[in-house]
Amino acid sequence: MLIDMIAGARPNFMKVAPIINAIKKRRSEGADLSFRLVHTGQHYDKKMSESFFEQLNIPSPDVNFGVGSGTQAEQTAKIMTGYEQIILEEVPDVCLVVGDVTSTMACAITAKKCGVIVVHVEGGIRSGDWRMPEEVNRVVTDSITDYFYTTSEHANNNLRKQGVPAEKVVYVGNTMIDSLLANLERLQKPAVWDKGNLRQKEFILMTLHRPSNVDDGAGLKKIIDRVCTLSGDYPVIFPVHPRTMKMLDMDEMNYPNLLAIEPMGYLEFIYLLKHALAVVTDSGGITEEATVLGIPCMTLRDSTERPETIEEGTNELLGTDPESLNDSFDKLMKGNWKKGSIPYLWDGKTSTRIVDHLMSIS
Incomplete structure (x- = not known):
């Protein structure tokens, strides 16, 4: 066969x-x-x-x-x-x-x-x-x-x-969770860990690539501004998707806690996700990985094809208005994020x- x-x-x-x-x-x-x-x-x-x-x-x-x-x-x-x-x-x-x-x-x-x-x-x-x-x-x-x-x-x-x-x-x-669980013992610490002096549960991970978030440069800047401002003293690690990089003027990204880096390998990225305080994303797959790892996840989309990550997991669907992050970060910083479970199978x-x-x- x-x-x-x-x-x-x-x-x-x-x-x-x-x-x-x-x-x-x-x-x-x-x-x-x-x-x-x-x-x-x-x-x-x-x-x-x-x-x-x-x-x-x-x-x-x-x-x-x-x-x-x-x-x-x-x-x-x-x-x-x-x-x-x-x-x-x-x-x-x-x-x-x-x-x-x-x-x-x-x-x-x-x-x-x-x-x-x-x-x-x-x-x-x-x-x-x-x-x-x-x-x-x-x-x-x-x-x-x-x-x-x-x-x-x-x-x-x-x-x-x-x-x-x-x-x-x-x-x-x-099957994505098959890969996640099979590689947890093989994760690799990325260079940004030491460069940014990162510590477990003391940084925010962010990924953005969907057109609704990145095709408008002004809108993208508003999202970055909200995340960096609400994160306070915590570093914001932002692996920048090639699609997103085209829309960014890095000279305008004057946030002392923002670390914009190149895309990284799977083992390095999951290392960051596992040790993050939370992740802000518009990726469906990351909502699944965050759910299994028990990481608070804020999804900047109006809809999701993975509702189980919300009903059972650690994900919250916020929409695409950056102001929606305010309440979510308030819950996160107060330690009031919901406790998720791992979906069946x-x-x-x-x-x-x-x-x-x-x-x-x-």
Whole structure:
């Protein structure tokens, strides 16, 4: 059985790594199971792509399209053209796509048109916000998926409403948490720790990359101003996404507690997240990681496709108005942040359950 594993952007790498390891383990036990790792190159910055393969012990991709930057349509077309050629060279039994990036949708469409079974890891999640390209990717992918590997009961309910037969939905948990738990003993202290004289639970971590927060330079500056002001004497560590850097005039960022740094590897970033007092973010994946690590999380978005991180975890959805941070920081500094719990099946064994099901398909 040949499985094509599709990875194109940072979140994909953490999601495919444990599945690859589970496949290798099953193959070592005699299973007729192999994979072809297809890297679309959607993220082209080394710190946003290659370093994640190295740190997570993912083998070198069997192919890398090197798609790079471009409009949504340009990226989609390049990915579909590249993947079609790979399928024509050797048809896989299954195309496994993860998450909700352009690569997810483009490869799912291409595989389906070539008669290949499509399985979607993280199927069924929805934000309801059609302004997000990711929401389009999710809905299009799920409209042609054959088997859905879900992370939550919310995702299961979304698929039921869509009319997906129960036997096509497999509640497995969260592969990103598999990667998180597997690497907790391997975390690496980043250079900024000593440079900024950081101490545990005495700094704020911030990540921003979504268009609603970073495409308007004035609005982005307001967010940074609020976070730095409300953090008081605590340092604010800001790994700046390449998309965000284009909108920033660093000469205007005159905050003594702000440390803007380049994107870092997975092991370094999780080291910071684990030891932060709190994280301010617009990333869905970080809300999941913060929930499992028990870190207070403030999400600057109007919607989320991961409501379990709010209902069960440590996440709060604040919207995109920087003033919404005031009450949240007040709760944080007074020690009144809610105590979260870890969602069902986020136990580090999701990838094993996925491979079990893949074997049943064959």
